Amino acid sequence: MALLEVTNLSITFGGLRAVDNFNLTMEKGELYGLIGPNGAGKTTVFNLLTGVYKADEGLIKLDGLDITGHRTAEIDRDGIARTFQNIRLFKDLPVIDNVKVGLHNQFNYSTAESMLHCGRYHKVEKEMDEEAMKLLGVFDLDKERDYLSANLPYGKQRKLEIARAMATKPKLLLLDEPAAGMNPNETAELMETIQLIRDKFDMTILLIEHDMKLVSGICEKLTVLNFGRILAHGDTKDVLANPEVIKAYIGE
Amino acid sequence: MRKTQKKTLITYAIVIIAYIILEIFMKAGMMSSHLKGLLVPMVYYAIAAVALNLCVGILGELSLGHAGFMCVGAFSSAIVSQLLSGAIPDALRFILALIIGVVISALFGMLIGIPVLRLNGDYLAIVTLAFGEIIKNILNSIYLGVDSAGVHLSLKSQMALGLADDGKVLINGAMGITGTPQDSNFTIAIVVLLISLFIVQNMIDSRDGRAIMSIRDNRIASESVGINITKYKMTGFVVSAAIAGAAGVLFSHNIATMQATSQYFGYNVSIMILVYVVLGGIGNIRGSVIAACILYLLPELLRGLNKYRMLIYSIVLIVMMIINWSPALRDKRDKLRKKLMKGAGHGAA
Ligand SMILES: Nc1ncnc2c1ncn2[C@@H]1O[C@H](COP(=O)(O)OP(=O)(O)O)[C@@H](O)[C@H]1O
Ligand SMILES: [Mg+2]
Numbered sequence: 001m002a003l004l005e006v007t008n009l010s011i012t013f014g015g016l017r018a019v020d021n022f023n024l025t026m027e028k029g030e031l032y033g034l035i036g037p038n039g040a041g042k043t044t045v046f047n048l049l050t051g052v053y054k055a056d057e058g059l060i061k062l063d064g065l066d067i068t069g070h071r072t073a074e075i076d077r078d079g080i081a082r083t084f085q086n087i088r089l090f091k092d093l094p095v096i097d098n099v100k101v102g103l104h105n106q107f108n109y110s111t112a113e114s115m116l117h118c119g120r121y122h123k124v125e126k127e128m129d130e131e132a133m134k135l136l137g138v139f140d141l142d143k144e145r146d147y148l149s150a151n152l153p154y155g156k157q158r159k160l161e162i163a164r165a166m167a168t169k170p171k172l173l174l175l176d177e178p179a180a181g182m183n184p185n186e187t188a189e190l191m192e193t194i195q196l197i198r199d200k201f202d203m204t205i206l207l208i209e210h211d212m213k214l215v216s217g218i219c220e221k222l223t224v225l226n227f228g229r230i231l232a233h234g235d236t237k238d239v240l241a242n243p244e245v246i247k248a249y250i251g252e
Numbered sequence: 253m254r255k256t257q258k259k260t261l262i263t264y265a266i267v268i269i270a271y272i273i274l275e276i277f278m279k280a281g282m283m284s285s286h287l288k289g290l291l292v293p294m295v296y297y298a299i300a301a302v303a304l305n306l307c308v309g310i311l312g313e314l315s316l317g318h319a320g321f322m323c324v325g326a327f328s329s330a331i332v333s334q335l336l337s338g339a340i341p342d343a344l345r346f347i348l349a350l351i352i353g354v355v356i357s358a359l360f361g362m363l364i365g366i367p368v369l370r371l372n373g374d375y376l377a378i379v380t381l382a383f384g385e386i387i388k389n390i391l392n393s394i395y396l397g398v399d400s401a402g403v404h405l406s407l408k409s410q411m412a413l414g415l416a417d418d419g420k421v422l423i424n425g426a427m428g429i430t431g432t433p434q435d436s437n438f439t440i441a442i443v444v445l446l447i448s449l450f451i452v453q454n455m456i457d458s459r460d461g462r463a464i465m466s467i468r469d470n471r472i473a474s475e476s477v478g479i480n481i482t483k484y485k486m487t488g489f490v491v492s493a494a495i496a497g498a499a500g501v502l503f504s505h506n507i508a509t510m511q512a513t514s515q516y517f518g519y520n521v522s523i524m525i526l527v528y529v530v531l532g533g534i535g536n537i538r539g540s541v542i543a544a545c546i547l548y549l550l551p552e553l554l555r556g557l558n559k560y561r562m563l564i565y566s567i568v569l570i571v572m573m574i575i576n577w578s579p580a581l582r583d584k585r586d587k588l589r590k591k592l593m594k595g596a597g598h599g600a601a
Contacts, residue, residue: 050476076478088473090466092535101466102477104459111487114458115451121458128459146255168477 001064003028003204004172009048009058018044020228022058024206026172031198031205033219033236035212037248040225042208043085046174050082051075063171077105079171083161083178085208091150095141098149098160099132102167106131132167138200139163139193155186159193166197172204173197179211187211191218216240224248260453263538264446270545271442278438287553292506294548295441296322296499299448301528301540303495306452308526309535310461311488312468313369317380319521320387321357321493323512325500327391329353330432330510331422335398337433346435350444350501357497360387361490369485372471376489384519391512396423428511429504436506444502445541448495452537455491464488531572543572 002025009022019041026032034042047053049060051072060068067078081102090098107128109120136142139159144152149160158178165173178194179187191214197203209215215222216236223233226248232239239245274291277283300318307315329349336345360383368379395406399419406412410424423429455461463484466474475481504510514520525544532543551565575581 052472072472072475073478073480076476082476084473084476088470088476090469090473092469093462093465097462097465100459101462101474101479104463105478107459109459111460114460115455115491117454117458124459164473164477 002026002061003030003063004206005059005061006049007059007061009045009060010056011044011048011053012056017228019048019055019225022048022225022228022230024223024233026204026206028171028204029198029202030221031194031207031219033215033222034206034208034225035210035215035222036225036231041228042225043176044228045225046082046176046208049075049174050080076168076170079169080174081165081168081170081172082174083158083165083176085176085180087157087161089149089157089161089164091148093149094146095149095152095160096129096132096136096145098164099135099167100128102164103128103131106167106169135163135167138196155182155189158182158186158190162193162197166201166203170203172206175205175207175209177208177210179209179214187214190214194218212240256457259538260449260457263449263453263541266538267442267446267449267541271438274438290549290552291438292436292441292502294545295438295445296436296502296506297525297528297548298541298544299441299445299499299502300496300525301532301544302445302448302452302537303492303499304525305529305532305535305537305540306455306495307489307492308529309533309537310452310456310468311464311485311492313485313489314374314377315380315489315492316377316519316522316526317364317382317384318492318496318525319517319519320380320384321360321496322500322503322521323384323387323391323517324360325353325357325497326504326510326517327423327429327500327512328356328497329501330429330504331396333433333435333505334420334422334429334431342433342435345433346440346505349435349505350498353501353504354494354497357500358490358494361493362486364493365486365489369489370482381519381522384517384522388512388514388517391423391428392426394423395421395425397421426511428509430509432504432507432510434505434508436502441502444498448498449537449541451491452495456537460484460487527569531569546572 004026399416528544532539
């Protein structure tokens with residue numbers, strides 16, 4: 001069974017068909033690329049998948065479960081986590097607390113225990129700290145645990161956003177232009193990080209990217225969007241050789 | 253020890269040390285009766301500022317009606333104390349009045365929060381502003397009494413209550429509540445302040461608090477990691493309303509005749525508390541306490557200097573604003589604090 005099955009997804013913004021009849025099937029463990037020129041509707045697809053926008057039509061199935069119409073917070077609990085094209089960190093919280101917010105739903109104690117620091121508080125907080133540090137270690141952010149996240153360098157902010165998403169233990173990770181604004185060094189490091197989460201967590205990843213080198217380097221399959229419609233999809237090599245794709249996107 | 257834990261302990265220490273110093277002054281007879289009378293109000297405004305900072309600085313929602321929650325806490329607890337006065341031991345009665353005042357304020361917080369906090373946008377400010385004014389006006393116009401037949405309520409006059417001979421007027425319209433037992437004193441007020449600080453500071457350093465602050469920092473990201481936005485906004489707001497209610501309980505047990513006037517519970521009071529929060533530093537709980545104490549006492553202490561009073565007050569306001577909000581000075585302040593702490597550490601070792 002496919003992990004993600006999207007059929008006939010569409011949304012209109014005031015006459016503009018931003019996403020038109022979008023289909024996508026992803027198998028578990030795949031690293032799938034979603035590419036297309038600016039304004040093609042890629043981010044809108046992510047917003048539809050995560051319930052930020054409600055689709056006019058279409059069906060979204062995750063791991064056999066129909067999640068169409070679920071709200072954003074629910075969809076995270078269903079198993080889809082994401083990052084944002086414009087980084088959205090909890091900027092006045094320390095690095096470790098950004099990850100601990102991501103761990104929120106995997107650990108539990110009551111509001112009374114929050115207010116009084118009694119009962120399960122100390123034990124659970126310790127577990128959360130350990131878990132968060134493990135994740136920060138994977139992303140090489142453990143030395144910055146007490147920095148305010150706003151004070152991290154750009155590349156590390158991107159990584160922290162991925163770490164926070166991973167903290168929610170998703171089945172599917174959506175990355176929206178993770179290499180945007182990065183220098184070549186940072187991009188190379190990011191590619192390693194993405195490979196690492198795939199191998200270490202056996203993660204299924206859908207990735208929006210502009211950087212063709214990154215896409216052809218790590219994605220096995222691609223879907224190309226243009227003006228909200230699918231232009232081509234399939235194995236990366238085939239798609240990138242498709243003359244229509246070259247004309248619409250790469251040739252521009 | 254973790255950095256946050258250290259910070260909260262310092263806050264308790266500052267409050268306790270200030271309390272001890274003031275108590276010594278009082279016991280030594282070195283304090284005018286005028287100043288003595290200011291101590292309890294100073295502390296309940298500090299409590300209200302802590303409550304409001306939870307709402308504004310931690311939850312990131314503007315409330316212009318915290319005086320309204322104080323009002324609810326003040327009136328409900330005064331009624332409890334009047335009804336139970338003499339029936340049970342005073343200490344127990346006060347604790348009961350405190351609990352009921354807090355719970356009823358929390359309920360009002362919930363009533364306001366349920367419709368308003370679901371919406372994304374700055375609706376809370378306008379709704380709380382209206383709430384504060386409405387609650388004040390309602391309490392100004394109702395007459396409430398009890399006798400052996402039960403509770404009597406009227407909107408006309410005290411006579412219209414038709415109380416039996418054994419009856420007791422609880423709320424006398426615009427004349428308010430008279431004769432609430434004067435339980436509040438400086439020590440009790442400080443204890444309530446410490447409890448409020450304990451709850452708020454603990455909360456900030458907890459799973460609930462992180463969820464609340466994540467909503468403040470980025471609602472969309474917070475939702476995307478599975479945080480139930482409405483639930484945590486409600487939690488923050490209701491706790492904030494409850495603590496403001498506690499400040500109201502201290503208020504009503506510190507004043508012989510309490511009326512729901514603008515002077516005590518109007519929007520200008522809400523704004524005054526907001527000024528304490530802003531000048532103490534939004535999100536800085538300790539700052540709220542310090543700012544409330546200084547800014548409450550200052551104009552009162554300067555009464556002698558009639559002409560220059562407001563001038564000095566405004567200069568202090570400006571200086572506080574600069575210290576707390578200019579990034580360069582904030583850095584300097586933090587560095588200085590670090591140095592002082594180091595010095596203290598060496599001294600102790
Ligand atoms: N909330 C919205 N309201 C109106 N138009 C929108 C909205 N979100 C996206 N769009 C439009 O939809 C189109 C696709 O945008 P987007 O998905 O952000 O493109 P990209 O492929 O660059 O990520 C653009 O024309 C954009 O202006
Ligand atoms: Mg985009």
